[in-house]
Amino acid sequence: MRRLLAPVPIAALVGVVALVGLLAYGLSQNEPDRGIDRALARGERERAPTLSLPSLGGGPKRALADYRGKVVVLNVWASWCDPCRRESPLLERWHRRLSGSGGTVLGIDVNDFTAKAQAFVRQYGLSYPQLKDRDGDSIEQLGIVAYPETFVIDRRGRIAANRRGPVDDAFMRDSVLPLLREQS
Amino acid sequence: MRRVLGAAFLALLLWPAGALAADCPKTTLGDVEDEVMCPVCGVPLELATEAPQAQDERELIGRLAGRCKSKAEIKAVLVSEFGDRVLATPDDDGFDLAAWIVPALAILAAAGGVGLAASRWRRTRRRAPAGPAPPPEGARLDADIERYEL
Numbered sequence: 195m196r197r198l199l200a201p202v203p204i205a206a207l208v209g210v211v212a213l214v215g216l217l218a219y220g221l222s223q224n225e226p227d228r229g230i231d232r233a234l235a236r237g238e239r240e241r242a243p244t245l246s247l248p249s250l251g252g253g254p255k256r257a258l259a260d261y262r263g264k265v266v267v268l269n270v271w272a273s274w275c276d277p278c279r280r281e282s283p284l285l286e287r288w289h290r291r292l293s294g295s296g297g298t299v300l301g302i303d304v305n306d307f308t309a310k311a312q313a314f315v316r317q318y319g320l321s322y323p324q325l326k327d328r329d330g331d332s333i334e335q336l337g338i339v340a341y342p343e344t345f346v347i348d349r350r351g352r353i354a355a356n357r358r359g360p361v362d363d364a365f366m367r368d369s370v371l372p373l374l375r376e377q378s
Numbered sequence: 379m380r381r382v383l384g385a386a387f388l389a390l391l392l393w394p395a396g397a398l399a400a401d402c403p404k405t406t407l408g409d410v411e412d413e414v415m416c417p418v419c420g421v422p423l424e425l426a427t428e429a430p431q432a433q434d435e436r437e438l439i440g441r442l443a444g445r446c447k448s449k450a451e452i453k454a455v456l457v458s459e460f461g462d463r464v465l466a467t468p469d470d471d472g473f474d475l476a477a478w479i480v481p482a483l484a485i486l487a488a489a490g491g492v493g494l495a496a497s498r499w500r501r502t503r504r505r506a507p508a509g510p511a512p513p514p515e516g517a518r519l520d521a522d523i524e525r526y527e528l
């Protein structure tokens with residue numbers, strides 16, 4: 195018993211406990227943030243993160259707050275993502291529909307080569323504003339684990355709906371159109 | 379004389395190209411890909427074999443190496459596209475800080491352990507009672523000879 199209480203075994207034990215604690219902390223940090231999904235499930239609208247990103251291909255930074263007063267369909271995509279290709283024409287169509295009634299689609303290109311992303315935008319004739327998140331910080335703030343993911347933000351800057359995967363007309367109709375009728 | 383001058387002029391013209399060719403390439407894909415990440419896959423580029431983005435990244439590195447860019451210049455291009463996370467070194471904040479601190483603490487603990495063990499060993503050696511002195515060499519030789527006398 196006295197041997198167990200000697201400084202060396204105690205120090206070793208403390209070291210092992212510290213390492214296990216560190217490992218547990220690291221694993222918990224790697225978990226995607228699901229706060230938005232939980233809030234939506236409760237019927238609450240969480241404030242959208244304060245994103246401020248450069249435009250795709252350079253130019254001044256634009257913040258999500260710049261779009262306050264509009265309904266924003268925030269679409270996170272990358273040029274190498276196949277489902278993103280499939281949903282792009284639909285998003286462009288909805289952008290044209292929304293732009294006349296106080297709404298917009300806003301793209302965020304993540305983890306992508308700028309030239310490839312620009313070629314993607316040209317190929318699909320996307321006219322909505324595009325931002326670039328080279329570090330993927332927006333991914334962490336929005337709890338993104340795969341592409342594409344879409345967040346519908348109301349006129350007051352709160353997340354009203356999300357889709358983790360490609361959007362379709364039904365999702366856009368159900369989650370975007372009601373927000374257009376809301377006042378800011 | 380004209381021929382010598384002509385040869386000298388030609389050598390002068392060819393020298394920069396020759397020097398450039400000797401300097402190029404400054405690095406290779408293999409040299410860079412173990413020091414950068416595939417940002418989408420979350421693993422070092424050399425381990426990311428299938429991902430299309432890893433292929434694009436390799437293509438870019440190969441192209442830049444072919445243009446005689448150094449490893450540092452290629453890394454700078456990748457950082458401008460993907461940020462610091464493309465470098466295969468842990469961040470110096472948040473949980474990644476542990477990647478720097480834990481090895482340092484482990485080295486300190488190991489050094490402390492070695493020091494402790496050495497001081498204990500020295501103490502036990504000092505405490506050990508002195509045994510009987512070995513017999514002188516001559517006496518041992520005599521004893522051995524006696525033993526073999528039949």
